[in-house]
Amino acid sequence: MDEKIKNRIVTSFFKTVRSFGTMLPMLFGIILLLGLFKVYVTPEMVSSVFTDRPLHDTLLGALIGSISTGNPITSYIIGGGLLDDGVSLFAVTAFILTWVTVGMVQLPAEAAMLGKRFALTRNGLSFILAIVVAVATVLTLRVIG
Amino acid sequence: MNSGGEGAGEDDKKGKNGIKNKNGSTFRYGVYFLLFIVMMYTVLFFLDISKIYRALRVSFDIFVQILPVLVMVILLMWVSGYFLKPKAVSKYLGKESGIRGWALAVSFGIVSHGSVYVWYPLLKEMRGHGMRDGLIASFLYNRAVKIPLIPVMIYYFGIAFVSVLTAYTIIASVIEGKLLEMLEH
Numbered sequence: 001m002d003e004k005i006k007n008r009i010v011t012s013f014f015k016t017v018r019s020f021g022t023m024l025p026m027l028f029g030i031i032l033l034l035g036l037f038k039v040y041v042t043p044e045m046v047s048s049v050f051t052d053r054p055l056h057d058t059l060l061g062a063l064i065g066s067i068s069t070g071n072p073i074t075s076y077i078i079g080g081g082l083l084d085d086g087v088s089l090f091a092v093t094a095f096i097l098t099w100v101t102v103g104m105v106q107l108p109a110e111a112a113m114l115g116k117r118f119a120l121t122r123n124g125l126s127f128i129l130a131i132v133v134a135v136a137t138v139l140t141l142r143v144i145g
Numbered sequence: 146m147n148s149g150g151e152g153a154g155e156d157d158k159k160g161k162n163g164i165k166n167k168n169g170s171t172f173r174y175g176v177y178f179l180l181f182i183v184m185m186y187t188v189l190f191f192l193d194i195s196k197i198y199r200a201l202r203v204s205f206d207i208f209v210q211i212l213p214v215l216v217m218v219i220l221l222m223w224v225s226g227y228f229l230k231p232k233a234v235s236k237y238l239g240k241e242s243g244i245r246g247w248a249l250a251v252s253f254g255i256v257s258h259g260s261v262y263v264w265y266p267l268l269k270e271m272r273g274h275g276m277r278d279g280l281i282a283s284f285l286y287n288r289a290v291k292i293p294l295i296p297v298m299i300y301y302f303g304i305a306f307v308s309v310l311t312a313y314t315i316i317a318s319v320i321e322g323k324l325l326e327m328l329e330h
Contacts, residue, residue: 012226020219023266026175029182030262031211035204036185039196072291080301093310100289106262112174113265114272114281121328122282122321129286129317137310144305 026109033105034069041068043078047085054088061091062130065098066123069106075099089141093134101126207260214259222267225274235275242277247319250280254287254318261288278329279322286318 046064050057061082065075079092102123103110110119190197238246257264268281290311291298298307 009227013223016219016223016226019222019270020266022172023175025172025179027262029175029179031204031207032179032182032186032200034207035200035202036182036189038203039200072289072294073297076294076298076301083302089306093306097289097310097314100261100291101286103261108174108178109262109265112171112178113269117329118278118281118325121325122285125282125321125324125328126286129321133310133313133317136313137306140309140313141305144309 023109023113026112030106030109037069037105043074043081046078047082050082050085050087050091052086054090057088057091058094058131058134061087061093061095062098062102062127062134065095065130066102066127067104068099069103070099072096072100089138090134093137094130097130097133098127101130211260211263214263217259218263218267222270225267225270230274234271238271238276238280240275240277242280246277246280247283247322250283250322251287251315251318254284255290255292255315257284257288261285277322277326279326281322282325283318283322286321287315289314 046068049060049064068075075096079096082092082095083089104123107119107123110122186197186200189200236242237249242249264285268276268284272278272281295307295311302310
């Protein structure tokens with residue numbers, strides 16, 4: 001192999017390791033925080049806070065989705081349970097959307113890697129858009145029957 | 146031949162120092178954050194030992210789960226560091242990328258796997274090469290569309306709901322990217 005190419009591969013490797021290494025303390029912190037979150041915040045606690053007011057529940061759904069984290073399947077299971085309990089589809093849609101698009105637990109990592117302003121703006125916009133998408137989805141479903 | 150002359154050399158030096166400083170502050174911030182979480186664990190340990198053991202166990206499981214994606218991201222960063230040049234990134238994902246850039250961000254967001262925070266280093270690197278912030282936001286938003294999980298979603302919410310939500314999510318991702326860029330400028 002050409003010596004120049006070899007050097008570039010090695011340089012690129014060490015650059016990657018160094019770049020990833022700077023992220024490691026934050027990554028371990030986030031993983032440990034997720035562990036605490038999963039033990040202290042149970043799905044039952046999430047279900048118990050909803051009422052029968054659609055607007056209030058939609059905002060609450062978006063808020064709880066934002067501070068919750070984990071595999072999206074969990075949000076579908078909780079969302080399915082919430083629907084069975086009579087919680088509005090607006091609230092459930094906002095909840096499952098913000099579960100993935102807004103990350104309060106991951107916010108420190110996002111701010112550290114991509115900038116505080118970017119992270120705050122992006123999460124803020126995702127929160128608002130989740131409510132807009134929830135309303136649009138449910139209204140469209142009502143129109144198409 | 147150095148077409149950029151001395152000025153380019155100085156810019157390069159400044160750029161490298163800038164990246165080093167930014168990496169240093171990211172590392173420092175990460176260490177403080179980790180220490181804060183360790184302190185939380187220590188306090189909670191004295192309140193309820195069993196919950197802390199469970200939390201550590203859950204954290205370990207999460208780490209094992211994300212390990213393959215971490216390896217994939219490191220490999221992607223390595224490959225992109227070798228092959229992707231700022232000129233190419235700027236062409237496909239930069240200011241002049243146009244509809245192609247949005248289409249790429251949406252597609253990569255949909256097919257990306259694993260926890261979101263694992264992707265931050267790669268996105269940071271791509272941004273350093275010239276990727277637009279709007280496309281980064283669009284990529285992150287489209288992670289809400291999970292193709293492998295669609296059957297589960299259909300089981301709980303029905304095919305009509307999943308189809309409509311997926312379409313609106315993709316549209317919202319582009320709107321978010323555009324809005325973010327407008328707000329940033």
